[in-house]
Amino acid sequence: MKPVSLLVVHCSATPAARDIGVAQLRAMHLQRGFRDVGYHYAIRRDGRVEKGRPDNVMGAHVEGYNDGSLSICLIGGVKPDGKTAETNFTAEQYRALEVLLRDLKGRYPKARICGHRDLSPDRNRDGRRSGPWDSGPSD
Numbered sequence: 001m002k003p004v005s006l007l008v009v010h011c012s013a014t015p016a017a018r019d020i021g022v023a024q025l026r027a028m029h030l031q032r033g034f035r036d037v038g039y040h041y042a043i044r045r046d047g048r049v050e051k052g053r054p055d056n057v058m059g060a061h062v063e064g065y066n067d068g069s070l071s072i073c074l075i076g077g078v079k080p081d082g083k084t085a086e087t088n089f090t091a092e093q094y095r096a097l098e099v100l101l102r103d104l105k106g107r108y109p110k111a112r113i114c115g116h117r118d119l120s121p122d123r124n125r126d127g128r129r130s131g132p133w134d135s136g137p138s139d
Contacts, residue, residue, distance in 0.1 A: 002068035011077030047092030
């Protein structure tokens, strides 16, 4: 894998009531034909961080940017209908994300933090970015 230059934040696109982790993400990804879970980290609803792929193994999380990037998946991101986007992440998830990003930026100081939406097509054409990922804990 190339040196880490991107830290990409994702959501699982699951309702808030569905607290899944790496095991469930792995099963979902295997069903879709992936070799393993696509993400390097998952942050559960209570803020627990679970390890997915090892950092030295290329992920499968954003086409065209997998080599040289690490992925973090926040569990949640849609309304109970399973389709409509909703910023429903918990305070515990945001705290865990900050701690994890600080750690990763310490290990990979040249890496830029971005959201998946910043690297992939705007599927719903609303023109919005996924979040304020242009700056991070060490910026």
